[in-house]
Amino acid sequence: MxxxxxAEWVRAQNGAAHSSALRRAGFTDHAVSRAVEDGRLRRVRRSWLLTPECDPxxxxxxxxxxRVTCASAASLHGWWELKTDAVHVALAHSAxxxxxxxxxxxxSQGPVPVHPRSTEEPAINVLFQIARCLPEPDALMVWESAVRRGGVDVDVLERVTWRSTAASRIAVLVGDRSDSGPETTFVSLMRGIGVVVRQQVWVDGHPMDGMIGDRLGIQIDGFAHHSTPKDRRRDIRADARLVLRGxxxxxxxxxxxxxxxxxxEQTVLTAMAQGLHCRRAHA
Known part of the structure; x- marks a missing residue:
């Protein structure tokens, strides 16, 4: 026994489980029925059991x-929050x-085989669905967020047989250098206009979000770390030190x-047209 x-076992499965999984775990049908009668579990579609606090x-x-997948699963995992009016759900073709x-x-079935009664979509399959469903900049942002938060490893992504042009392309583009979704989006924008960005380049003891050429530094100000007067003064000092260094x-x-x-895009291209990305010799 x-x-x-x-109920405790289902809660440990993120609040949802198929009745067959409970049987395999050693719970009798009687024990499950008692939990349903007591309100500790809720039954849906006859064979699916949920805890009262299960995520909607x-x-x-x-x-x-x-199974929850795509943008909805990315939100559940804490990778990236994308607004969506519907819950994205993976279903078999026969459903x-x-x-x-x-x-x-x-x-569409992802690269990882999943039992039809499983309640969890593997991370690789979530990324597969995201690549096929979302615009490439948004999908790339979520993929890199998943990497940053430990949901999946870049080396693993490179070896997956994706069976999807969109997913294969993003697997080539994805990296682990972006510290935030906006940084990923910026690099994607630059890539789209043929501008190469080096990320997390250290200058004067501080990391730059991006470096174009030798001298054009890029900083992406997020709400969390650039919202107070103290933060702003820190940024101004850092910029001044870098300007004095050329x-x-x-x-x-x-x-x-x-x-x-x-x-x-136009701001960066104009700066490059003025040669601000190039190292200049002293007059």
């Missing part, structure tokens, strides 16, 4: 016999007779990078 109760996205997936309201169904610093905030790509 398991040490945990049926997992509840939506269980109601159709699927039928379900209410699709409030969900966005993904039927560098030009371009600062963009999150809103500009994420929502005003044309301004960011």
């Amino acid at each position: 398991p040490d945990l109760t049926a 996205r997992r509840v939506a997936a269980a109601k159709v016999g699927g 039928s007779r379900f209410d699709s309201s409030g969900i966005l169904v993904h039927r 560098y030009t610093i371009l600062r963009f905030d999150v809103h500009q990078v994420m929502n005003d790509a044309r301004y960011v």
